[in-house]
Amino acid sequence: MVESRLESLRLQPDASSDRLDEWGHFFASSYLGDRVDPLPYERPFGGDMTRRWVDDTLVVRFKTSPYRARYRRNSDAGDYVGFLASWPPTGEDVQWRDDTPVMSLHESMGIWDNAAVAEHSVHIVKEQTVLFVPKEALAASGYRSGQTYAHAVSPQARPTARVLADLLSSVLSQPAAMSAADALAIRNAAVGLLIGAIRPEELADSKAVSDTMRQRVENWVNGRLPFGPISPSDAAAAHGISVRSLHRLFDGPGRSFGSMVRSARLECARQELLTSMSTVQHIAARWGYSDMSHFGREFKRTYGMTTTEFRALHHTHPQAG
Template identity: 25%
Template sequence: MVADMERGRGYERRWNVGEISPRDRFAAWCEILSTTHLAFATDISRRLRDDFAADVREQALGSMSLVDTSVLPHRGQRTRRQVSANTRDVIGLHFVESGRQAVGLGDQRVILGPGDAMIWDGAATGEYEILEPLTKKTLIVPRAVAATVLPSYRNSFVKVLPKEHPPTRALISVLSLLSEQLPTMDAGAREASAALVCELLKPLDSLHGRGEPAPPRPRLELRERALDYIDTRLGDPKLAPATVAAAHGVSVRTLYNALDSLGVTLAAYIRTRRLARSHDDLVFGSDPVGLIARRWGFSSLAHFSRVFQQHYGVSPSRVRRR
C-alpha cells in the first residue's frame, strides 16, 4: 500500500487504500491521516465503509511537506485526547481543489468548496466532515517555521483565506506546480523552493479577510447558499427540498439541478446530515436518545432508531452505551 522513493535529500511517499481488503481500508486511512497530517477520531457510515477509497502522496519540501489527498466522505474529530498525545507540532495550509468539506470549532462551522483555502492549527481541538468526494492539497508547516513566517497566527484551529487575495492565489499556484515538479528536483532546487514558499506564506500572516472574491456563477452560488441553509436548519422537522427551494426563490427542479453533484437525492442528503449530527450527540453528549432525535428533526423515536440502524448498522442506544 505504501511506496517510498528517496530523491536527493527529499522523499516521496504514496498510499492507496484501494490495494488492500475493503474491510481494512478505513482503518488504514486513519493511520495514513495520523502519519501525514494529525491523529483524529474518525467515523464513517456502514453503507460507505466497504467502498471507502483514499489516495495520498506526501513529498518533502525542506522541513515542510506537501500532501496531495483524494478521499471519500467521512468524519473526524480532534479531541483533547488526540492533542495531548500529539507527536507532531504543526500548522497546516489546506487548499480544496474539488468537493466540499465542513470544518468546525465549537459553534463555528465553515463550509469549504473548490478554490477555498484555510489555515488550521494542530494544537487546537475541532472537527471536520467530508461532505462530497474531496481532492485537496495540504502544506504541513512545523511550528518552528510557522513562528517565523506566520507569527501572529495562534490556536484558532481554522482561518479561511479569501479566494481572490493575490498572495493566496500565488501560493496555491506555486504549490500546484511543485506538486508536479518536486519528484524531478535535486536537493538544491528543493531547498530553494522551500525558501520561496516561506516567503509566500508571510503575506498571509496579517490577512484579516481583505480582498473581494470574484462573483460566483449563479448555479454554484445557489448550491453553496442552499447547502449552508440546510446545515443551519437541520433541527427543523419541516426542512425539505420544497422549503429549501422556496427560501431561495427558485423551483424545486432548479434546486435539484444546482445540487446534482451531491450524488444522492436532496432528501437523502438532509437525512444523512441529521444522522451525522445525532451520532455526534450520542457519542459526545449525555442527552436522552429521544431528545436528540427531536433536536435533529426526526418525527419520532421509532423512525429515528430505524433510519439510524439502517445507516450505521447499530442502534442509537448501543452507540450511547459504547
C-alpha cells in the same frame, strides 16, 4: 539535513478492512496525527493520497469519498499550522472543534492551528491540497498560536494564495528524487507565499522574511564550516536565492556575508582553544587560517586577549610537540 520524501497510497472501493485501517493510519499521519478515531465510512469508500516532506514542511494531496474524522494529535502536531490550498474549490470542507463548526471552506482557502484535537468533514467527493508549516517559520509574519483556531483566506483577495496552490501542485508532480538545494528553495518559496497569503503587509518591507532567511543561512554556515571554505555562491545555491539577494540579507552597518562567516569561523576556533589540547597552529589551520599572524591579530581584536592569555585564563594547555 534537508530532505524530500514522496509517498502515496491508493484505496480501492472494494478494499479489505485491513487495507481500510492502513488508509486510516496513513491519512492520520498525513495530518500529523498519531491516529484517527474510527471513521464512519460509507461503503464503498475510496481514496488516493500523495504526500511529500520538503525540509520541515509537508505537502498533502488527496481525493476521497465523503467522510468525517476526528484526529488524535501527536506531540509534534501542535508545532504546525495547516493551510488548505486547493484552488479552485472542489467541494465543501468544514473544520470542527468541540462539536462546533468553526470554519467552512466552501469557496475559500483557509488556515488552522494544528494543536487542537479537531474534526474535519467533507460532504462530497473532492480533491484537495494541504500545506503544513512549522509555527516558528511563520512567527515572523505575526501569526501566534491561540489568536484563532481557524480562519478562511480569500483567494480573490490574496493572489499569493493562488500562486502557492500552483506551487504545491507542482511539488507533488515532481519526480521522487530532489536535490537538497531544490528542496530548500521550494520550502522557502512556500513559506514566503504563505506569509503573503496570511499577512501580505509583512512582505511589503520583507524585513520579517529576511530575518528568518538570514538566520537559516547563518545556521547553515555554522554547520558547514568544519568541512572547508564557504563561498557566497554555495550559500546562495543552498537556499534557492541569488548571490545578490544573499548579500542583501547581510547588508548593514559593519555587517556583510563575509564578516558573518569570518566571525563564525573565529568563534569555532575560540571554542576549540577552550576544549581541545591541540596546538594553536593546528586549530588555526583547521578553521582556515593559513597565516598565524593574521589569526593572532583577529583573535586579540575580537576577544581582547591573545590565544596564550585565553588558554591561561581557562587553564587549557596544548599538547607537547
